[in-house]
Amino acid sequence: RDEEGKGADRVLVVGTEGLYPPWNYTRPDGQLAGFEPDYVRILCARLHRRCRMVAMDWDGMVGALQTGKIDLIADSVQVTPERSQVLGFTRPYAMTTGVFVTLRDHRLAGMADKGAMMDFDRPGPALTAMTGRLKGSLAGKVIGVEISGAFDNFLNQTLGSGASIRYYHTMGERDLDLLNGRIDATLEDEAYMRPLLATRDGAALTMAGPRVIGGAMGGGEALAFRPGDTALRSAFDGAIAATIADGTVRRLGLKWFRMDASPAQAAAERKGAR
Amino acid sequence: MGGAAMNADVTFLADTALAIVRAVPVTLGLFVASAIGASLLGGGLVAALTAGLAPVRGIARGWIFLFRGTPLLLQIFMVYYGLAALGPVRQGPFWPAFRDPLFCAGLAMTCCCSAYIAEVLRGALAAIPAGQIEAALACGMGRVTRLRLIVLPQMLRLALPAYGNELVMMVKSTSLASTITVLDVTGVAQQVIAHSYRTLDVFCLAAGVYLGLTGALTALLRWAERRLDPTVSDGAGEGASR
Amino acid sequence: MSEQDLPAFALLGFGTDGWGRVLVLGAVLTLALSLASMTIGSVLGALLAWARGSRRGWLARLATAYGVIMRGVPELLVVLLLYFGAPGLMAAVAGLFGLPAPGSPPAFLTGSLAIGLVSAAYQAEVFRGGLLAVPKGQVEAALAAGMGPWLRFRRIVLPQVLHHVLPPLGNVWQFNLKDSALVAITGLAELMRVSLVAAGSTRRPFLFFAAAMVLYLALTSLSSAVFRRIEARGSQWAGRR
Amino acid sequence: MLRATGIEKSFGGRKVLKGIDLDAAKGEVISILGGSGSGKSTFLRCLNLLEMPDVGEISIAGTPAPLVRDRHGALRVSDARALGSMRARTAMVFQGFNLWSHMRVIDNVIAAPVHVHGMAREEAVERAHALLERVGMGGFAQHWPRQLSGGQQQRVAIARALATDPELMLFDEPTSALDPERVREVLDLMRSLAAEGRTMLVVTHEMAFARDVSTRVVHVREGRIESMGPPAQMFGPDASPAFRAFLSA
Amino acid sequence: MLRATGIEKSFGGRKVLKGIDLDAAKGEVISILGGSGSGKSTFLRCLNLLEMPDVGEISIAGTPAPLVRDRHGALRVSDARALGSMRARTAMVFQGFNLWSHMRVIDNVIAAPVHVHGMAREEAVERAHALLERVGMGGFAQHWPRQLSGGQQQRVAIARALATDPELMLFDEPTSALDPERVREVLDLMRSLAAEGRTMLVVTHEMAFARDVSTRVVHVREGRIESMGPPAQMFGPDASPAFRAFLSA
Ligand SMILES: Nc1ncnc2c1ncn2[C@@H]1O[C@H](COP(=O)(O)OP(=O)(O)OP(=O)(O)O)[C@@H](O)[C@H]1O
Ligand SMILES: Nc1ncnc2c1ncn2[C@@H]1O[C@H](COP(=O)(O)OP(=O)(O)OP(=O)(O)O)[C@@H](O)[C@H]1O
Numbered sequence A: 001r002d003e004e005g006k007g008a009d010r011v012l013v014v015g016t017e018g019l020y021p022p023w024n025y026t027r028p029d030g031q032l033a034g035f036e037p038d039y040v041r042i043l044c045a046r047l048h049r050r051c052r053m054v055a056m057d058w059d060g061m062v063g064a065l066q067t068g069k070i071d072l073i074a075d076s077v078q079v080t081p082e083r084s085q086v087l088g089f090t091r092p093y094a095m096t097t098g099v100f101v102t103l104r105d106h107r108l109a110g111m112a113d114k115g116a117m118m119d120f121d122r123p124g125p126a127l128t129a130m131t132g133r134l135k136g137s138l139a140g141k142v143i144g145v146e147i148s149g150a151f152d153n154f155l156n157q158t159l160g161s162g163a164s165i166r167y168y169h170t171m172g173e174r175d176l177d178l179l180n181g182r183i184d185a186t187l188e189d190e191a192y193m194r195p196l197l198a199t200r201d202g203a204a205l206t207m208a209g210p211r212v213i214g215g216a217m218g219g220g221e222a223l224a225f226r227p228g229d230t231a232l233r234s235a236f237d238g239a240i241a242a243t244i245a246d247g248t249v250r251r252l253g254l255k256w257f258r259m260d261a262s263p264a265q266a267a268a269e270r271k272g273a274r
Numbered sequence B: 001m002g003g004a005a006m007n008a009d010v011t012f013l014a015d016t017a018l019a020i021v022r023a024v025p026v027t028l029g030l031f032v033a034s035a036i037g038a039s040l041l042g043g044g045l046v047a048a049l050t051a052g053l054a055p056v057r058g059i060a061r062g063w064i065f066l067f068r069g070t071p072l073l074l075q076i077f078m079v080y081y082g083l084a085a086l087g088p089v090r091q092g093p094f095w096p097a098f099r100d101p102l103f104c105a106g107l108a109m110t111c112c113c114s115a116y117i118a119e120v121l122r123g124a125l126a127a128i129p130a131g132q133i134e135a136a137l138a139c140g141m142g143r144v145t146r147l148r149l150i151v152l153p154q155m156l157r158l159a160l161p162a163y164g165n166e167l168v169m170m171v172k173s174t175s176l177a178s179t180i181t182v183l184d185v186t187g188v189a190q191q192v193i194a195h196s197y198r199t200l201d202v203f204c205l206a207a208g209v210y211l212g213l214t215g216a217l218t219a220l221l222r223w224a225e226r227r228l229d230p231t232v233s234d235g236a237g238e239g240a241s242r
Numbered sequence C: 001m002s003e004q005d006l007p008a009f010a011l012l013g014f015g016t017d018g019w020g021r022v023l024v025l026g027a028v029l030t031l032a033l034s035l036a037s038m039t040i041g042s043v044l045g046a047l048l049a050w051a052r053g054s055r056r057g058w059l060a061r062l063a064t065a066y067g068v069i070m071r072g073v074p075e076l077l078v079v080l081l082l083y084f085g086a087p088g089l090m091a092a093v094a095g096l097f098g099l100p101a102p103g104s105p106p107a108f109l110t111g112s113l114a115i116g117l118v119s120a121a122y123q124a125e126v127f128r129g130g131l132l133a134v135p136k137g138q139v140e141a142a143l144a145a146g147m148g149p150w151l152r153f154r155r156i157v158l159p160q161v162l163h164h165v166l167p168p169l170g171n172v173w174q175f176n177l178k179d180s181a182l183v184a185i186t187g188l189a190e191l192m193r194v195s196l197v198a199a200g201s202t203r204r205p206f207l208f209f210a211a212a213m214v215l216y217l218a219l220t221s222l223s224s225a226v227f228r229r230i231e232a233r234g235s236q237w238a239g240r241r
Numbered sequence D, E: 001m002l003r004a005t006g007i008e009k010s011f012g013g014r015k016v017l018k019g020i021d022l023d024a025a026k027g028e029v030i031s032i033l034g035g036s037g038s039g040k041s042t043f044l045r046c047l048n049l050l051e052m053p054d055v056g057e058i059s060i061a062g063t064p065a066p067l068v069r070d071r072h073g074a075l076r077v078s079d080a081r082a083l084g085s086m087r088a089r090t091a092m093v094f095q096g097f098n099l100w101s102h103m104r105v106i107d108n109v110i111a112a113p114v115h116v117h118g119m120a121r122e123e124a125v126e127r128a129h130a131l132l133e134r135v136g137m138g139g140f141a142q143h144w145p146r147q148l149s150g151g152q153q154q155r156v157a158i159a160r161a162l163a164t165d166p167e168l169m170l171f172d173e174p175t176s177a178l179d180p181e182r183v184r185e186v187l188d189l190m191r192s193l194a195a196e197g198r199t200m201l202v203v204t205h206e207m208a209f210a211r212d213v214s215t216r217v218v219h220v221r222e223g224r225i226e227s228m229g230p231p232a233q234m235f236g237p238d239a240s241p242a243f244r245a246f247l248s249a
């Protein structure tokens, strides 16, 4: 208790799920590994804080934060307006696009606008046309998404009742149903999907249609604090900015996702797409 | 400002409550279907346990061992994801049924709870005084008559508290169906939580719904218990025995 | 990530890439949690069953209400309330006595207490059913011999009740064994949580769910063997049927 | 009517019946006397196979009991249906009464007629009331067994046994819980049943009954029939010494 | 030794005991006779409060039973401990025996001496064996109750009641399941207990016992003491007509 006492000497307890590779997962020896464990270590070192990462169920995580059992969440939480009401977010340390994934031999595999960037923060005729085509392709289809993700918001707003949406508790389950053919496609974060497609099971899957970003999908992945913990949060904000600027985030992304998931890269791509 | 926040709170809770209540039929349907299925199957299992054929007994024992011994959650996963991973199931004639998460949840619950109910019934069967069954034998009652007239009523009476337990547990177990995308009371609650992060408030609302359901069930069971044994209230001979 | 395409035996083994050790430790923790909560539940459950039969109306009503609520709300809620609510409550109580807030109780304690509180409600019902099965004449014989309540309970009622309640009590135990999985949200690495983590981390859900099933079955076999032994002792006097 | 040959039965190695042969012609009333634990109840229970004899043959009304020998030489029921109909034609009053505790008195009495013999419910109820009246339990039709005194339970058990009009009746100490007045009534009842030509086996300690009503008296001793004969002989000067000792006690 | 005054008891509105007064001096042996359902068992059960009387007073060995009247005027136990010790000094043989089915015969007999009276186990076992021998159950110490015949169970129940050396003994038809030989043995046993100066209340249908052993005979009829007196008077020409009718049955 002394060690975890007050002030700046206190060990910060960081909550994560630990079953969401490659963002964060657990090794057989119980060690947490993945993008976020690495990244939190780097941030804490920069801030000269001692941090301890603990794994817990997502169901208990926000409660644990609110009751002070943990001090921050590093679990690839996407920033959304709803979440911002109860959590205090830092600036994003990653910004990934959502991709549609389906079985290679599924009709949706040939969906229009393959690989094109749909940026919902930049409305215009191009976006409207793409949205129309997307709606057409997905009409009457079953799309699976992770329940606590931000993608269901997006799908609901964009597709309305055109497609039916299934909610999964973990991505692993959703992936299974995708492979089993219970759902036609999923919308998921590219950083998660790329490594999956490289595995044996993932070989049957393919990305299809446009890549989506912005709008209801939120403003990237960020650390979450108690709303009142502003001092701590701004310290981390600074550290995040610095690590983005010096390329640390880019390096980590290439290591874990085989791509650069930093907000800077996303910004560049979005600019290019226009 | 505080008033506005409170208003927002009230609207949120009211909306959530409404959404949750709309999901009650799913929960209730799942419960009723699997309760009936599990009771019938459980009765069958007890019959099999007392059967003369050793293989029949063995199968019943194995069934109970497997389904009582593993968590329902895992069973639901295995029925839903596991069976679907098998080619024959996916190509077979039952795929439309197995494709449906509600069906899979019902199937897993029926199998799992049948094992529990079989145990309860077995215990009650053993508690029936031997003389009562002998008297039935002695007047030539066949298996079915004996069962219907003597064994079942006494068994029911003896089993009712524990059987009621099982039913109440089943009501709540239906919530596990939400893990395979069924939008029952829990599924809806979790959806709301996923967006609002108000875990405790929303859970308490859902808990209220479950409490209502189980409360009604408990009342029903107590009524049944009183009906089955009207002399209990006479306090016959209980003068100082407590 | 290198784990992903490893063969099953390596993933389940006890080597550096194997989850065997973690899974077994998870099973041990599950067993410990269940034992603790079963004990809490038995003691409280027996008290509740007794209170239900009490002639003091308020006591009986209290016990009934406890049963209705604890059996009625999802176990997860009890775990959540205890896990998140207990520190606040303890701090408030400590505050009353002018003591510093004691901080969070260990997750194991809250977990087993939460499951135990629920288990008690179920066990009370089971005991009540068992009490019904004791022939009244035998209790009267004990009364007539001048046995006090405790003696009567220990020597006459309990042995017979135990015999009758063993099957349903076995059910509650199984239920406990699995309910302890709910404690996962507190981050305790019990079997369910460990297998979920392993399944997620390696993206091999079946393998680990199957492994968890086998481990649960092992726990079950172990406990059934114990239950059967106790039951066998009883069936001597009851006559085998 | 009844023929039992060479009935043997052991419990856990202790031989309780050591070969009992007994024939009963239609209309016979046989009193079975004997010391406590001599095997009377066990014998009676063997006759309708509530207890499976280790060895022996039984036939009732000319139909042999459906018994076969299994691989290990033990007897076992070969035809459950035949056994059921054999039992349906037999009635038994148990030593411990064994009333069904979840049924009211009236339901105890009508259960077998209605559900085994398919009698119409109204008829069964009517008959049951008459029977209850006859054993002095007319006012208790709606009582539960646990509300009855010992003697009352016993009388209900007798009424229950009579309700199916059985050809063969097995009574295990049917008057043990009764006062002299009731004993007389019940014995009168049994006497009238005997007059109707029914076959009865009665385990009893009532010497008066054995002497006055039965056509034959059987003395069981340590699992064997020690002696047997018409009452005049058994209670006369030529009785076996063992039976005389038993009586003179 | 025992004084019961104005005992009344109803079951569901039906009055079963309608005011019974009975005094028993130390060493008295009182036979209680009466028809089936007349309330004998209920009266006996009221004496040690297994059945709570509606009205009445009871005192045993000078100590009044710990009863008080509650708000509604119903009797209720005021002191459970006192009741326990009152019961510990009283023994009862039940009409239905009520052996503890989860205990072997020997454990049934030693349970009360060891656990209620704190007797050393060895001593209790030794005494138990002697008692079992005395009721002719010497060879059955290790049997389970369900393995015993009716008469054997009854004898174990008697041995169990005697094991605590009780001052007051309540017997509810203690020889109902026994053959004449055993009846004689048990009655001899009770006679010797009487000679030791023990107080006994015996519900019985054995007229021989009532006449030869008891110091007083009580005739219960429809919940009342119809007549009462020493056997010489009750079985003599001056007996009440009702009792004579009862006997002559
Ligand atoms: N628990 C009860 N509930 C209702 N009525 C009862 C109960 N116990 C006894 N009675 C009634 O009280 C009356 C007296 O019963 P009790 O057992 O005292 O008779 P008894 O004199 O012992 O008769 P028996 O010689 O047949 O044993 C009977 O009519 C019986 O039906
Ligand atoms: N289930 C059993 N297991 C073991 N022994 C038994 C069993 N049933 C009966 N016995 C024994 O068999 C013997 C005969 O019992 P049975 O009940 O036939 O005697 P009974 O002649 O009817 O005596 P009673 O007049 O006392 O009723 C007894 O010694 C008894 O201990």
Ligand SMILES: [Mg+2]
Binding pocket: D040, D041, D042, D095, D172, E149, E150, E151
């Ligand atoms: Mg017998």
Ligand SMILES: [Mg+2]
Binding pocket: D149, D150, D151, E040, E041, E042, E095, E172
């Ligand atoms: Mg009586």
